[in-house]
Amino acid sequence: MSETTHDGAVAVSAPPSPDEGLSPAELADKYGLSVSGARPGLGAYVGQLWGRRHFILAFSQAKLTAQYSQAKLGQLWQVATPLLNALVYFLIFGLILEAGRGMDLKVYIPFLVTGVFVFTFTQSSVMAGVRAISGNLGLVRALHFPRASLPISFALQQLQQLLFSMIVLFxxxxxxxxYPSMAWLLIVPALALQFLFNMGLALIMARMGAKTPDLAQLMPFVMRTWMYASGVMFSIPLVLEGKPAWIADVLQWNPAAVYMDLIRFALIDGYSGKNLPPHVWALGLGWAVLVAVGGFVYFWKAEERYGRG
Known part of the structure; x- marks a missing residue:
């Protein structure tokens, strides 16, 4: 198209654009454009995580190796730390406060050590999850990868640390x-369920910690309260004998107590099924599925917001 200007010159105008009048959303749809860093669909996200499985494993192993690299005893602290905690709890709760009353000493000591090791697995997963995003912002902002890789990797790191500790526990x-028996094989599914639960909890805390970094300062108090309410140092049914039954039920149904009870039952001779709540395996499975699936979806919904702001 052309037209003559007032001075006689001929001006050529461009033909109208075929995209004229289209909104940004319509333009993006027409040319297959998408927002940079947009959250992928849930199925695609799972596929991305599976594709990064080698990174998740290698990252967890590197973190585990580096954790005590500055200490002279190195990786021995993976075992020594929970064992020393168990010793302190035995001196205070076992000897002074007699928290193990009603239990034979041959049962109470492995009962206590198992409780400390198993609860530490959950506690460490939660604390690592809180800082999974906020403590690795450089990595999050520099590289493109599914952010769930970080809290899952930290939960896997804590599982590997527990497996080292299990040698001492045995x-x-x-x-x-x-002594070793077929019942010890039950430890494997119990730990698998606890790992799923811890992974989901780490994902939940990672999203919350990414938005509120101060949560990392609050969580030690929350975890300490949870530990005292979960029967780490005492048998809930024995200590609450004579109290309303619903109190013991609520405390025994909490997931930390469920997973400790499952492993104690499998490992310790003399810790019979009467110490466990009804349908304890169903409880363990329910908590694992609920928290793992719910935590994964909860984390995924904020995928595009991690590392921004």
């Missing part, structure tokens, strides 16, 4: 008369 159990 030694303690044998030293106090609980």
């Amino acid at each position: 030694v303690v159990a044998v030293a106090f008369g609980s």
Whole structure:
């Protein structure tokens, strides 16, 4: 198209654009454009995580190796730390406060050590999850990868640390008369369920910690309260004997107590099924599925917001 201007010159105008009048959303749809960093669909997100499985494993192993790299005893602290905690709890709760009353000492000591090791697995997963995003902002902002890789990797790191500790736990159990049996095989599904639960909890705390970094300062108090309410140092049914039954039920149904009870039942001779709440395996499975699936979806919904702002 052309037209003559007032001075006689001929001006050529461009033909109208075929995109004229289209909104940004319509333009993006027409040319297959998408927002940079947009959250992928849930199925695609799971596929991305599976594609990063080698990174998740390698990252967890690197973190585990580096955790005590500055200490002279190195990786021995993976076992020594929960064992020393168990010793302190035994001195205070076992000897002074007699929290193990009603239990034979041969049962109470492996009972206590198991509780400390198993609860530490959950506690460490939660604390690592809180800082999974906020403590790795450089990595989050520099590279494109599914952010769930970080809290999952930290939960996996804590599982590997627990597996090292289990060697000492087995030694303690044998030293106090609980010898290997077929029941010990139940430890494997119990730990698998606890890992799923811890992973979901780490994902939940990672999203919350990314938005509120101060949560990392609050969580030690929350975890300490949870520990005291979960029967780490005492048998809930024995200590609450004579109290309203619903109190013991609520405390035994909480997931930390459920997973400790499952592993104690599998590992310790003399810790019979009467110490467990009804349908304890169903409870363990329910908590694992609910928190793992719910935590994953909850984390995924904020995928595009991590590392921004």
